[in-house]
Amino acid sequence: MKRYLKLVDFEFTRFLKLYLVLIGITTVLQLIGVIFESRRYVGRANKMIYEELMSKADFISQFGKMSLVQFSQTVWVLGPIVLCGVTLLIYVFFIWYRDWLGKNTFSYRLLVLPTARLNIYLAKMTTILLFVLGLVAWQLLLLPVERQILQWLVPAEFRMDLRMTEITGAYYMSVIFPRTFSDFILTYGFGLLGICIVFTAILFERSYRLKGIFYGIVYVALSVLVFIAPLLINEFLIGNYFYPNELFYMEVVTSLLTWAGAIWIGNHLINKKIRV
Numbered sequence: 001m002k003r004y005l006k007l008v009d010f011e012f013t014r015f016l017k018l019y020l021v022l023i024g025i026t027t028v029l030q031l032i033g034v035i036f037e038s039r040r041y042v043g044r045a046n047k048m049i050y051e052e053l054m055s056k057a058d059f060i061s062q063f064g065k066m067s068l069v070q071f072s073q074t075v076w077v078l079g080p081i082v083l084c085g086v087t088l089l090i091y092v093f094f095i096w097y098r099d100w101l102g103k104n105t106f107s108y109r110l111l112v113l114p115t116a117r118l119n120i121y122l123a124k125m126t127t128i129l130l131f132v133l134g135l136v137a138w139q140l141l142l143l144p145v146e147r148q149i150l151q152w153l154v155p156a157e158f159r160m161d162l163r164m165t166e167i168t169g170a171y172y173m174s175v176i177f178p179r180t181f182s183d184f185i186l187t188y189g190f191g192l193l194g195i196c197i198v199f200t201a202i203l204f205e206r207s208y209r210l211k212g213i214f215y216g217i218v219y220v221a222l223s224v225l226v227f228i229a230p231l232l233i234n235e236f237l238i239g240n241y242f243y244p245n246e247l248f249y250m251e252v253v254t255s256l257l258t259w260a261g262a263i264w265i266g267n268h269l270i271n272k273k274i275r276v
Contacts, residue, residue, distance in 0.1 A: 003115040007123035012130060015091065019131060022087060023138055026080035033076020034068075034146040038153035041066045045158055056157065067160035068147050069170045081176075084135050088128065092195055095124050096202045117270045121199060121263075128195055132188070136176055143167055186252075193255055196262035197223045203266050207273035219265070227251075227258050 044063065048054040054062075064070070071077065099107040111117060143164065150159060168177035178184040201216035208215055225232075230250035234242050242250070 003113075004119040004123055007113075007115070007119055008126050008130075011095065011123050011127040015095075015127070015131070018087070019134075022080075022084050022135070026084060026135070026138065027142065029076055029080050030142055030146060031149070033074060034071055034149050035153065037071050037074060037076065038066065038150050041158070042154055060158065065158055065160040066150065066154045067162055068143065068150060068167050069160075069162060069173075071146065071150065072167070072173060073171065081139070088131055088135075091131075092128060092198050093202065095128065096199070096206070100206070111270075111274065117274075118263075118267045121203075121266050121270055125192070125195055125199060129188070129192055132191070140168070140177065190255065193227075193259045193262070196259055196266070200262045200266040200269070203269040203274065207269050223258050223262065226261075227254050229254055 041063075045056075045059055048059050048063075049056060099110055110120060113120075147161075147164075147167070151161065165179070167173065169179060175187065178187045197220055201220050204216035204219055205212040230242070230247055234240055234247060
C-alpha cells in the first residue's frame with residue numbers, strides 16, 4: 001500500500017503544474033464571466049427601462065430574471081469545463097505514453113521498481129480519478145462565490161436566487177454533480193470503467209505494437225459489447241421483457257465484470273507482455 005501511494009503521489013506531482021493552470025483558467029474565466037454577464041444584464045435593463053421606457057414587468061417577462069443557472073449555460077462556464085475535460089481525456093493516453101517518449105529509459109526504470117506492476121496501473125487510474133474529482137470539487141466551491149457576485153451586481157428584483165441544489169441539478173450540471181450518493185457512484189464509476197478500458201487498450205498497443213492496435217480495438221469493442229449486452233438482449237432478442245430496475249442491476253453486474261476483466265487483462269499484459 002505504501003509503494004502504491006508513493007506511485008500515486010509521483011504521478012500526481014508530474015501533472016500538478018498543468019493541473020493548477022487548468023484550475024487557474026477555470027477560476028479566472030468564470031469570475032470574469034459572472035461579472036461581465038451580470039453587468040451586461042443590468043446595462044440592458046437600464047437601457048430598456050430608462051431609454052426605451054419599458055416597464056420592469058415587461059422587461060422581466062421578455063428577458064427573464066438573471067440567475068446562476070442562466071450564467072452556467074454561457075461559454076464562460078462551458079468553455080473551461082470542456083477545456084478541462086478534453087485535457088484530462090488526452091492525459092488518459094499521455095499518462096502512459098510519456099514514459100516511452102524521448103530517448104531515456106524511464107519506462108524501464110518504472111517497470112523494474114520493487115513493487116507489483118499492477119500498482120503502476122492502479123496508481124495511474126487513481127491519479128486520473130483524483131484529478132477529475134478535484135476539478136469537480138473546485139467547481140462546486142466556485143458556484144457559491146459566483147452566486148454572491150451575481151447578488152452584489154444584480155438588483156434583487158431582476159435576479160432569481162436559487163439554492164445550490166437547484167443550480168447543480170440544472171441541465172448538464174446534474175451530470176457533473178449527481179444528486180444522490182448512488183448516482184455519484186454510478187456516474188463516476190462508469191467513467192472509471194472507461195478509463196480502465198482505455199488503459200488496457202493502450203497496454204495492448206505497448207505489448208504488441210502494430211498488432212496491438214488491432215487487439216486494442218477488438219478489446220474495446222468486446223468490452224462495450226459485454227457492457228451493453230443486457231440492453232441488446234432486452235431490445236432485440238426478448239422484446240423488452242425486463243423491468244427498468246432489472247436492467248439496471250444487470251448493467252451494474254456487466255460493468256463490474258467488464259471492469260474486473262480490464263484490470264485482470266491489464267495486469268497480465270503489464271507483467272508478461274509489456275515491451276520497454
